[in-house]
Amino acid sequence: MSAPSRSKIRPPREGEAPAAAALVIGAYLRAVRLARGLTGSEAAGTIGCSAARLSRVETGRLHWTADATDLLERYGIDDLPSLTAVEYLLQGPHRHILSDHAPGWLDRLHACLRQAETVVIYSAFSIPHMVRIPTYPTDSLTQRLRGGPVRVRHAQVTVDNGEGVTLVVDELALERLLSQPSVWSAQLSHLRQLASSPQGPRMLVLPLDVGMIPPASLMYGMTLHGHVMVAEEGIGFVSYYTGDEAAQRCHFLSAALDAGLPFEQAVVGRTA
Structure with missing residues (x-):
């Protein structure tokens, strides 16, 4: 499988609502983590980030598409259609x-x-x-x-x-x-x-x-x-x-x- 995209997701400006895709994918990542029985600290350790950063990802403050795909792969969702779908959604043209x-x-x-x-x-x-x-x-x-x-x-x-x-x-x-x-x-x-x-x-x-x-x-x-x-x-x-x-x-x-x-x-x- 090809390397995951490192595309950056623009964070919301002051007073701006978060991107819909970041909220949705963040909630999905948290749901999959809980379904796998992992704590935030355990999941963060699998991709070498802090629990605080993982919390930001799961609550819609996602800055890199690779954070989402890396986590999904660690959670056992590593098929190309699923990973491609998440990348596609996060790179959508409308915030x-x-x-x-x-x-x-x-x-x-x-x-x-x-x-x-x-x-x-x-x-x-x-x-x-x-x-x-x-x-x-x-x-x-x-x-x-x-x-x-x-x-x-x-x-x-x-x-x-x-x-x-x-x-x-x-x-x-x-x-x-x-x-x-x-x-x-x-x-x-x-x-x-x-x-x-x-x-x-x-x-x-x-x-x-x-x-x-x-x-x-x-x-x-x-x-x-x-x-x-x-x-x-x-x-x-x-x-x-x-x-x-x-x-x-x-x-x-x-x-x-x-x-x-x-x-x-x-x-x-x-x-x-």
């Missing part, structure tokens, strides 16, 4: 926009979600994967594109770990679920259980009569290492936004939060 459809894209998204201090999830057309029951219907194309090797733990919202998570489901998603009577009752019961748990997520339903035009993708607004980032998940890819690019999408999420109804209030009387 505050990152489109990730490279191998491992879903792992990188879940690494960000698991490490985020707060997360707002908005879905207009289906129940998000993080709160679905196992029998929820999924089309074969989505299953294939979300497949592949899983190298980090994927985020799953439960009755015990939902603090800091807000789920906003468009009423349209519930209407679509009504057309699946075989899973409606069990999925609704699961969502109610999440909504009623003191440690569960905050659950809201956005009424159709609000008139907001929903995005075509699943949207995540998160605070990651103190920085605001928005992710939009499509079929087989995810796009990330920081800085001013994230601000306009945060405006939509804020409006959805303001207009949303408490879950139990919104689903009263609904039956399959």
Whole structure:
């Protein structure tokens, strides 16, 4: 395999939001390290750097692409497609926009979600994967594109770990679920259980009569290492936004939060 690139990544200027790629790759590196059971000091020693420098890398202050690829190789991810994907993402032309459809894209998204201090999830057309029951219907194309090797733990919202998570489901998603009577009752019961748990997520339903035009993708607004980032998940890819690019999408999420109804209030009387 060829030597890793030594390309330099420009650090953010004073007051500037971090590059989306640096935040995403940093979170991914930390998730892989934890999955391998390594402490920060142990991982730093494998590439001859300090634990403080590793911490900066993992929190979005990554200055060299080779730091990322060196760490991945030490963690056992040494196949050319994975290493090339990380180099490609870090060398993208837009600092505050990152489109990730490279191998491992879903792992990188879940690494960000698991490490985020707060997360707002908005879905207009289906129940998000993080709160679905196992029998929820999924089309074969989505299953294939979300497949592949899983190298980090994927985020799953439960009755015990939902603090800091807000789920906003468009009423349209519930209407679509009504057309699946075989899973409606069990999925609704699961969502109610999440909504009623003191440690569960905050659950809201956005009424159709609000008139907001929903995005075509699943949207995540998160605070990651103190920085605001928005992710939009499509079929087989995810796009990330920081800085001013994230601000306009945060405006939509804020409006959805303001207009949303408490879950139990919104689903009263609904039956399959």
